[in-house]
Amino acid sequence: MNGIITKDTALNAIIMKYLSSIDVKEITRGYYRKDITYFFEWVKSSRTALSENILIEYKRALQAKGFSSLTINAYLTGIKKFMGYLFQNGIIKVNPGQNLKMLTIPSGYLREPFTVEQVRMILNAIDRKSIEGKRDFALVNLLARCGLRTIEIIGSNIDDIKTKTGKQVLYVHGKKRDDKDDFVVLTKEAYQSLKEYLSAREPYNIDAPLFISHSNKNIGGKLSTRGIRNILEKYIRITGLTSIGLSCHCFRHFAATSSLMNGCDVVKVQKMLRHKDLSSTMRYVHVLDRLENAAETFVKI
Incomplete structure (x- = not known):
């Protein structure tokens, strides 16, 4: 070997x-x-x-x-x-990965979400004068307002933006799906930021990736997972929020917790997050309830 x-x-x-x-x-x-x-x-x-x-x-x-x-x-x-x-295939005589144990994921594990103030700080730190800034502003808006996964961002093309019963939506290749049959509703702010970015990109092919690289090394290429991570890391560093885990899921969790805290029905949140099982969405409810109605606060001494 x-x-x-x-x-x-x-x-x-x-x-x-x-x-x-x-x-x-x-x-x-x-x-x-x-x-x-x-x-x-x-x-x-x-x-x-x-x-x-x-x-x-x-x-x-x-x-x-x-x-x-x-x-x-x-x-x-x-x-x-x-x-x-x-x-x-006989290339190695012993399989070194056969007994390798995976790490245990705690039951109900959820990465810490961003707060409203932190998301605003990140959005305000983006210089929207450049095409890169317009792209980054649209990217963060989609992540925070629509709860998209990284893989869904990467797999989205411009022609995935559709109008459905008068609403602007983005069709995505959902997790463990073969087709782009899931969608998120684009809020006014998310849609406007996308329009500004795409307007700055003209001309473009309608089937081109929704987000592309504008660096000299990979200009016009589809953004990668690492590319998105680097973009987010840049603004988290600029805003001094370096103690926060660098993950698009921080924005996804923000979208879930923010909508629930503002009174959205859990089934509607499930549809936004495109969870197949409601129990996945209920984790957010349990965490919020644990904090808001903590038994510890009922202890009287």
Whole structure:
């Protein structure tokens, strides 16, 4: 296996053969490729032979970087599947990922959401004079006002913006869906910010990605997960909110908790978040109820 690690061309060929053999969505295939490549780059930099211990060390290295348990498990899933493929095809004699344990996700786990003040700070920090600023302003508005997932942002094209019974909506490729049959309602503010950004981008193809890179390195290319993360990190750093976990889900959680706190029915929130099971949405209700009606406040001494 050491030969595969040191010979990039051989490793890349094996990775590509593996990716072509799995029946997953193209975007999932892309995530697996990034996760596997990132892992082997780390292995080479650590100058360590591939083994079960190195996978455990890798898991600890991801934890040391401050990644959430959900993110780390996502990284490890791609690696475990690839190790199984290598073993089944006789490329390695022992499967080092067979007994690798995933991190435990606490029941009811929710990442801390942004507050209204923090979202306003981030929006106010964006310079909307440039096309990049217009893009970033529209991006944050969509995340905060519509509760979109990163994967949904990445998969959205301009022609996914439709009019439905007089309302502007954005059709998205929902989680574990084969088609773009889910949608979010674009609020006046979210839709206006998109219009300003797209107007600055003209001319464009109607089937082009909704958000693109405007950097010289990848101008016109679709924004990646890392690209979106870098954009958010920039404004979180500018506003001094560096203690907050860097995740688009912070905005998604904000959209959920904000709508509930302002009196929205939980079923309507479920539809906004596109949760298949109401119990997923009820987690937000339970957390809010736990804080607002804490039993501790009823203790009398």
